[in-house]
Amino acid sequence: MCLFSPNWMARFRDAWNAEPALAGALGRIHFDSTIGYGFRGENDPRGVLIIKNGEAIKAKAFEGEALDWDLRADKDTWKQWLEEPPGMISLGMAYTSSRLQFVVGDYVTMIKEPSMAGPFMKSFCVMARV
Numbered sequence: 001m002c003l004f005s006p007n008w009m010a011r012f013r014d015a016w017n018a019e020p021a022l023a024g025a026l027g028r029i030h031f032d033s034t035i036g037y038g039f040r041g042e043n044d045p046r047g048v049l050i051i052k053n054g055e056a057i058k059a060k061a062f063e064g065e066a067l068d069w070d071l072r073a074d075k076d077t078w079k080q081w082l083e084e085p086p087g088m089i090s091l092g093m094a095y096t097s098s099r100l101q102f103v104v105g106d107y108v109t110m111i112k113e114p115s116m117a118g119p120f121m122k123s124f125c126v127m128a129r130v
Contacts, residue, residue, distance in 0.1 A: 003046075003075070004047035005046070006059070006060055008047065008130060009037075010059045012126070013058070015127075016126055017055055019125075021118065022123060022126055023055050025054070026119050027055065029054075031053070031119075032052050033068040034065055035050075035051065035068065036067045036069065037072075039074060040073060045067070046061065046062060047060070048060055048063075067104045069105035070102065071105075072101040072102075073101070081124055082127060082130075083128070085128045091121070
């Protein structure tokens with residue numbers, strides 16, 4: 001299955017919603033967001049997850065919608081994280097070295113907010129289950 005394809009994103013949505021430390025935690029803070037996922041160097045993300053009150057309500061290909069977050073890494077980095085999800089330190093190192101890019105969204109502000117940092121880290125574990 002192709003990473004960030006509509007089918008992959010649908011499986012990610014289902015895994016997201018099944019994880020209380022992700023959907024449940026974000027629901028408690030009434031988190032709404034449109035999140036793009038893709039590859040460094042490409043103009044647009046490939047997949048989009050639309051979150052309402054912590055729950056992933058839609059997973060699809062990017063179609064030009066406004067994004068609150070747009071996460072990019074190269075294919076090898078995503079593959080590595082799917083095999084072994086990153087921890088806080090390795091994710092911070094990936095961000096500072098530009099292996100992980102936030103085309104939209106503020107990594108520093110988000111990672112300093114405990115109610116968002118924990119679920120953000122958990123999202124990589126959930127991705128690895130897809």
